[in-house]
Amino acid sequence: MKILFLDQSGKPGGAELCLIDIAKPYRDRSLVGLFADGDFRKLLQQHDIPVEILANQPIQVRKQSNFLQSLASVGQIAPLLAKVVQTAKKYDVIYANTQKALVIGALASFLARRPLVYHLHDILSSEHFSQTNLRIAVTLANYFASLVIANSQASQTAFVQAGGQEKLTEIVYNGFDSQNYQTSEFEVKKIREQLGLEGKFVVGHFSRLAPWKGQHILIAALSECPPEVTVILVGDALFGEQDYVQQLHEQVAKLGLENRVKFLGFRADVPQLMAACNLVAHTSTAPEPFGRVIVEAMLCGKPVVAAKAGGAIELVEHGVNGFLVTPGESQELAQVINTCVAETEMTASIANRGKAIASVRFDIVAINQQIAKLLNQLSDDYKPTNSRDSKSVS
Ligand code: UDP
Numbered sequence: 001m002k003i004l005f006l007d008q009s010g011k012p013g014g015a016e017l018c019l020i021d022i023a024k025p026y027r028d029r030s031l032v033g034l035f036a037d038g039d040f041r042k043l044l045q046q047h048d049i050p051v052e053i054l055a056n057q058p059i060q061v062r063k064q065s066n067f068l069q070s071l072a073s074v075g076q077i078a079p080l081l082a083k084v085v086q087t088a089k090k091y092d093v094i095y096a097n098t099q100k101a102l103v104i105g106a107l108a109s110f111l112a113r114r115p116l117v118y119h120l121h122d123i124l125s126s127e128h129f130s131q132t133n134l135r136i137a138v139t140l141a142n143y144f145a146s147l148v149i150a151n152s153q154a155s156q157t158a159f160v161q162a163g164g165q166e167k168l169t170e171i172v173y174n175g176f177d178s179q180n181y182q183t184s185e186f187e188v189k190k191i192r193e194q195l196g197l198e199g200k201f202v203v204g205h206f207s208r209l210a211p212w213k214g215q216h217i218l219i220a221a222l223s224e225c226p227p228e229v230t231v232i233l234v235g236d237a238l239f240g241e242q243d244y245v246q247q248l249h250e251q252v253a254k255l256g257l258e259n260r261v262k263f264l265g266f267r268a269d270v271p272q273l274m275a276a277c278n279l280v281a282h283t284s285t286a287p288e289p290f291g292r293v294i295v296e297a298m299l300c301g302k303p304v305v306a307a308k309a310g311g312a313i314e315l316v317e318h319g320v321n322g323f324l325v326t327p328g329e330s331q332e333l334a335q336v337i338n339t340c341v342a343e344t345e346m347t348a349s350i351a352n353r354g355k356a357i358a359s360v361r362f363d364i365v366a367i368n369q370q371i372a373k374l375l376n377q378l379s380d381d382y383k384p385t386n387s388r389d390s391k392s393v394s
């Protein structure tokens with residue numbers, strides 16, 4: 001099957017890193033079309049996945065755009081749509097990996113008469129999106145998509161609650177190759193030396209710097225932990241959240257934590273850095289759709305504490321394979337960190353269990369088989385001439 005994957009981003013967020021794993025098995029006969037250039041394009045090339053930048057300029061609609069702003073973008077999307085339609089005719093399926101890709105992919109699916117798959121990486125709720133964007137996404141998915149792959153039960157539920165058709169949906173978790181998360185003791189020692197972390201209890205946070213990812217909650221918690229506890233913040237402001245970065249630095253200075261918080265920026269060596277941590281914290285203040293970092297921490301054999309909402313609840317069972325805390329509650333987070341500092345044996349056994357479960361449950365080979373099966377069914381079922389008639393329109 002020849003697939004045209006579409007993604008709006010030039011930057012490597014979680015949805016884009018997931019797409020690398022999905023596109024890889026199809027790389028000899030597929031194309032990833034991006035709506036912006038950037039490091040994601042380079043990563044795809046490193047994995048020998050054919051990639052083309054389809055837009056001359058990035059589309060300006062933001063997650064919280066209103067109706068008028070959305071309309072204004074129509075002028076920008078016409079040339080992109082024409083390019084996507086022309087390209088799509090050379091492929092069997094259009095696979096939209098982001099919301100703007102859904103908008104273009106839906107129209108292209110109609111014009112090029114190709115089935116559309118929408119990989120839903122978001123929780124379609126008002127905490128994350130404007131009403132306009134929610135309505136556009138759900139309506140387009142209902143009307144044009146033959147399949148909606150939700151990255152968690154939480155994303156699927158939100159889609160249905162927002163008016164999405166349940167029968168279109170299938171839940172498929174992100175897959176991971178556990179081999180990529182093995183790091184030698186020697187490497188760990190080297191990283192700890194390089195970063196000046198010897199003798200410290202290191203809590204790692206691996207995420208783009210954005211208010212809803214809640215780095216500020218971890219910094220607040222740190223002020224209630226013993227002095228050997230140090231935080232590394234791994235990730236960058238990928239989507240222009242410079243004010244938040246400034247606020248984080250001010251918060252660190254105000255609490256006198258300059259020597260205990262390290263901002264490492266975006267890093268390509270996440271598994272190695274995770275291996276150098278004693279605990280990985282996930283602190284999203286809004287429900288996380290899936291949360292790749294939670295699974296990655298488990299695969300690295302590290303204990304993980306996650307904010308109890310969204311997809312995280314599906315990944316972590318408190319006290320079994322990790323810890324859950326109330327989102328936004330820094331004191332509760334501090335308590336868990338302090339428990340992990342004190343009770344190393346109990347914490348290690350939870351981490352070991354987390355690793356064993358995650359390496360089976362999120363195995364990339366099994367997940368890719370699940371996706372291949374869904375895509376094959378799709379090509380068997382798709383009849384461009386009558387499929388629209390058989391669907392109800394919301
Ligand atoms: N990541 C990375 N380098 C960084 C920070 C994060 O490669 O400096 C990766 C991280 O390992 C994870 C992804 O970015 O695979 C983030 O995905 P997640 O699902 O956790 O959150 P998202 O940012 O997609 O909402």
Ligand code: GLC
Binds near residue numbers: 018121288
């Ligand atoms: C999105 C979500 C994140 C998820 C990733 C991969 O970026 O924000 O929670 O893990 O997609 O599905």
